[in-house]
Amino acid sequence: MTTILIVDDSPVDRYFTRDLIADQPGFQIIFAEHGLDALQQMRQSAPDLVITDLVMPEMDGLELVRASRREFPEIPVVLMTAYGNESLAVDALYEGAASYVPKSKRVERLVETVYRVLARARANRNRNRSTKFYGKVEATFYLENDPDKIPALLDYVQQIIGGLELSDETEHIRVGVALEEALLHSIWHGNLELTSDELDRSRAAGWEGLKELISQRRSESPYRDRQIVLEVHVTNSTARFVIRDGGIGNQRLSARTFTREDYFGTGDGIGIALMSTLMDKVTYNEAGNELTLIKVSQN
Structure with a gap:
């Protein structure tokens, strides 16, 4: 079973993202509302992949990327960006995120991106x-x-x-x-x-x-x-x-x-x-x- 952690403070966006990938075979989806919540869950049971929004309370996506890289460098992080957050997306990729998907392109690109990043992480582990x-x-x-x-x-x-x-x-x-x-x-x-x-x-x-x-x-x-x-x-x-x-x-x-x-x-x-x-x-x-x-x- 492949565990994917979706991090987003918006319940609507969390469930929309889940619905895009939930019907893929072998995926287990878990949620976090912000970066601090995500890190706590990762420390308890490490997921295979993190999909995170950028703008969130408590700890945003950029801070989550930095913290995850320090503690969990083998767990890839995929960003989701809304229009207007491009500079944050660049910073987060520079800090260690593995890929990104604009929220406007989630329907077309998210599943493909998830599979490809998971494959590269698996090859790295092996x-x-x-x-x-x-x-x-x-x-x-x-x-x-x-x-x-x-x-x-x-x-x-x-x-x-x-x-x-x-x-x-x-x-x-x-x-x-x-x-x-x-x-x-x-x-x-x-x-x-x-x-x-x-x-x-x-x-x-x-x-x-x-x-x-x-x-x-x-x-x-x-x-x-x-x-x-x-x-x-x-x-x-x-x-x-x-x-x-x-x-x-x-x-x-x-x-x-x-x-x-x-x-x-x-x-x-x-x-x-x-x-x-x-x-x-x-x-x-x-x-x-x-x-x-x-x-x-x-x-």
Whole structure:
């Protein structure tokens, strides 16, 4: 049984969030009204995932992220943000939250985000913590345009970055989340040339709607002939990931280095917002079809 703690001072929002994920198999939902209540429950029985609002009495979501990271670095926290709280969301992600979902996009994105973050936390728990290396690891992977094959690859990559001495377990989870966002972004927007509106409309119909859209686009030319190349370069001090898609490139992304504040606000570009916040540097090449993500050890 997977236990998810929902933290929100609004009963309406608590139950609405619960209803979005309660019918998923194997989920047990528990509630807290604010950060102090959440921490007390976590100390009694640690959940597998925390979903929290940002603005709450007693202890807000930002303070909860900080406290949770100190006491429970292996428990990922997903933020929910209302319009107007973007600066707090940036701060909370910078402090250690694993992902975020604007409240206006909960219907389309929450379930998908929950599953993906849980998978990265599970891979982190299962990695071999005794694996430390001195030197470097380099590997190249070739991916089809099939999102279902990404989790297994990420599990393996998280084993590789186990040798990178990041600050704590939270950072290992966050690197996995950022890398997954980058791979999906390259498949969906690069190789398959899907827009954010197309993806959100399909998400509104549930998992099957999203899978149907991707399956249909993957079967069409020229999309079916494209692939993703992932290059992994890891030393004791730095992890660098280069992701190249086979699409036509995006001039809007050309030669850009993204900051933590990019793309927050409307709910568009959530993947880029997460990448630029969870990693230390995110840069596109001039053609807009090659993405480099860098994470530097803080030890």
